[in-house]
Amino acid sequence: MIRCLVIDDEPPALAILANYIRQVPFLELVATLTDPVAGLARLQQGHVDLLFLDIQMPRLTGLQLLRLCGPCKVVLTTAYAEYALDGFEHDVVDYLLKPISFERFLRAVSKVRAPLSIPASPPSFVPPPVYFFVKGETKTKYLRVKYSDIIYVESLHNYVILHLPAGQRIITYHTLKEMVELLPRPPFLRVHKSYIVSLDHVRILDGNTIHVHDKELPVGETYREQLYQLVRASRP
Template identity: 50%
Template sequence: MIRCLAVDDEAYASEIIATYINKTPFLTLVGSTTSAFEALNLVQEGKVDLVFLDIQMPELTGIQFLKITGGKCKVILTTAYSEYALEGFDLDVVDYLLKPVSYERFYKAALKAQQLLMPAGVTPVQKENVPVANATADFMFIKGDTKNKFIKINYSEILYVEGLKNYVSIYTTTAQRIITYQTLRELEDQLPQPPFYRVHRSYIVSTEHIRVIDGNNITIADQSIPIGETYREDFFKMIKE
């Protein structure tokens, strides 16, 4: 198992990364922190193999952090600003994640770290009863309509999601429709299964809010949602189980 630390001066951002770490079979979460100095102490004590590190932090920048640690752990940088990528790679980071980070992109970066940190031929072990800091969150943050704006949504409030080209509409129990500029596939990677399932090329539903399934249609609130042929077999198998 690769021991991981999520570091970001914005708590919601470190919580997203912590959730992704908990979701990945070959990673284990040592902790998440908003303090670069706390993270530095954990690295110096040899308790961390891989750090997911924000670049812009008030106490100590990510670049300064890298220079101080001097290769004592592997680092994956996270930031909203692409101009720092080149300097990060010059300091031998594993990968560079641009916020908002989808789980799919996170997982690709984690695989790179796995190749560097885990011996060849070792099969990742599924985590069971692993004590971790900050258990998987029951909410997510999605990108808003302006730069550096993120909106918190509780999973329990999401009725269904509709994909429309390069953005998605999230329909909630509060009758609020939230639009975020990302693909349905990217959002699918962020949502936990269960209760969320892709049922159509344009829809993800929460099984917690399904009122009726009638043939190839699902009713949630007052909305009828089609079940696509590609997803039908897996969806009904899940329902029967």
């Protein structure tokens, strides 16, 4: 097993990587930390093979921590492409640009697995986390959301609206593309350029319209065939 530590000052980014790590049989999640100083202390205790490290953090940047972290493999994560060259000068394994797709994540960890000669393990089902955190209306505020409570997600420019039971809504600073990466599939599926739905809450699928609770949403042509394939596969 490759023991992984994730350090990022944004809980949503931690949740995405933790979810990805749990889905890979040869990876083991040691811890997720938002404080880089606490992360450095954890690294100094040993027993970490692979570090996922954000660059832009308060108190101690990822590149500063990189100079102190000792002998472990490092994958840098950041929303800023201009830091890539600095990372590779420190001999990191890979550089992941946010939002990080699962496919790109797998390509990065495969670079670590090969040199360590980790024997292949049979695939196993790992249930996704029950909840995750999204950004609130202030920089330091995060809201806890249960996956099962999300009925559908609606795009609002650089924000999204999470529609929850009893008419509750959460507006958070995420793009719909980021939410596609964050939400487990299934049950979540993008059905339109502006909507992601939870298949657990779908009542009726009728042509290019999908009924989710008491709301009718359009199904885009780009996503229609994939949706109908899932419907046909679920029939008895």
